[in-house]
Amino acid sequence: MNSSNLTVSTAIKLINQKEHYDTIIVDESHRLSRRGSKQHSAFNTIYKHTEFANCENHLEPLITLSNQVILMYDILQAIRPANISREKFKELTTGFEKCYLTTQFRIQAPEGKDYSSEDYVNGIKYLLYKDTDLLQYTNFDLKFDRSLFHDTDPDAYFGYFNEAPLENLIDWVEEDKNYHPEHINRVLSGLVEEWKQAEGKNPSITHFHESMISRRWNSTQENWINSTDDDAEDQIGSVFAVQGIDLNKVGVLIGNDLLVDKNGKLYGEPSNFKNVNGKHTKAELLLPDTQKEFTIFVLNIYYVLLTRGIDGIRIAFWHNDAFKEYFKKTFDF
Structure with missing residues (x-):
């Protein structure tokens, strides 16, 4: 989806288009890809661009393509070897301001129960x-x-x-x-x-x-x-x-x-x-x-x-x- 002020896209498309943004918001950034073979070949296409040839993952080029990056990240939901590693994510976001979201998961506790x-x-x-x-x-x-x-x-x-x-x-x-x-x-x-x-x-x-x-x-x-x-x-x-x-x-x-x-x-x-x-x-x-x-x-x-x-x-x-x-x-x- 695109408008004059908003683009909704995937990391691969944004990186391949190489357009610069004021702000990029990445939902589920723990699923961003790292460079390697344990994934679909399409995920590695971004490294063909000269400016991204030395990047190790999709987060690095996204940071360069934006004045500000907002990342929704859950360290407990990376489930593929192709996901960016915890160590690399921590390294790349060292200077970022970090905020904890309250638990998004909601349960319907039976009537009369006090647990949440x-x-x-x-x-x-x-x-x-x-x-x-x-x-x-x-x-x-x-x-x-x-x-x-x-x-x-x-x-x-x-x-x-x-x-x-x-x-x-x-x-x-x-x-x-x-x-x-x-x-x-x-x-x-x-x-x-x-x-x-x-x-x-x-x-x-x-x-x-x-x-x-x-x-x-x-x-x-x-x-x-x-x-x-x-x-x-x-x-x-x-x-x-x-x-x-x-x-x-x-x-x-x-x-x-x-x-x-x-x-x-x-x-x-x-x-x-x-x-x-x-x-x-x-x-x-x-x-x-x-x-x-x-x-x-x-x-x-x-x-x-x-x-x-x-x-x-x-x-x-x-x-x-x-x-x-x-x-x-x-x-x-």
């Missing part, structure tokens, strides 16, 4: 990131109301299932649809089952299997929520299909790409992570910094999945008893 969206988001941050150094860069508050995670009422905002993860999550979101047919509910999962783009066109190919239940991944990453597939509501959503999307009730399968080490800390397990573009080579994974970066990507993926449900969320453990015990220990069950 801040309690939930802070609890999820604590669960996932307490053993990292990232919480200091967020508005995390350790004094969250833990009763939210212990609420066993059927209408509680949060809950979990010990067994039959797929069956229980499906039953839970479908039961809600019986009472609220207008709701958009989905079961989501970490990237722990193989998926190929071509398989999205074939509904007979399924990826999640439990007893007599078979489900496939989301058939598309573009506008999946409005998909016209006959089985659209039955498909299991990935983070790429729901990032930035609000749903009503959400079930999340936490898979064995997120495990617990001998010291009781969470780590990403590469052998169980099935996103081809998110994988690192064995040589890269020998480097401590790469191991840490990979773990953060996995944590961020689950953070995104766990903050999609406005009206309620249930989690279940997909071949992952280790995380089940970690979860219970963290919240003193």
Whole structure:
């Protein structure tokens, strides 16, 4: 969209046009691209311009193309190796004025409950990131109301299932649809089952299997929520299909790409992570910094999945008893 004073565009288009602006506002700037091969080739076209040939990411040229840059950034929502690194973003914004937004995620707490969206988001941050150094860069508050995670009422905002993860999550979101047919509910999962783009066109190919239940991944990453597939509501959503999307009730399968080490800390397990573009080579994974970066990507993926449900969320453990015990220990069950 363009007017005499306003342009709404993508980073790639703005950079390739090389037009100078008074102010550039970048929403979700944690998704800005870095230079490299783990992405669509179109993202690297900007480096063909002489003035941008030495740039390492899309943020650098955007800064040069504007008198003022405003960046909406969430350190916990970078979910691809192709995203600008935390270290580089911090370096490039050293002189920037920094302001913390209050939690944008809003939950519909059941009547009579005192907990809030801040309690939930802070609890999820604590669960996932307490053993990292990232919480200091967020508005995390350790004094969250833990009763939210212990609420066993059927209408509680949060809950979990010990067994039959797929069956229980499906039953839970479908039961809600019986009472609220207008709701958009989905079961989501970490990237722990193989998926190929071509398989999205074939509904007979399924990826999640439990007893007599078979489900496939989301058939598309573009506008999946409005998909016209006959089985659209039955498909299991990935983070790429729901990032930035609000749903009503959400079930999340936490898979064995997120495990617990001998010291009781969470780590990403590469052998169980099935996103081809998110994988690192064995040589890269020998480097401590790469191991840490990979773990953060996995944590961020689950953070995104766990903050999609406005009206309620249930989690279940997909071949992952280790995380089940970690979860219970963290919240003193």
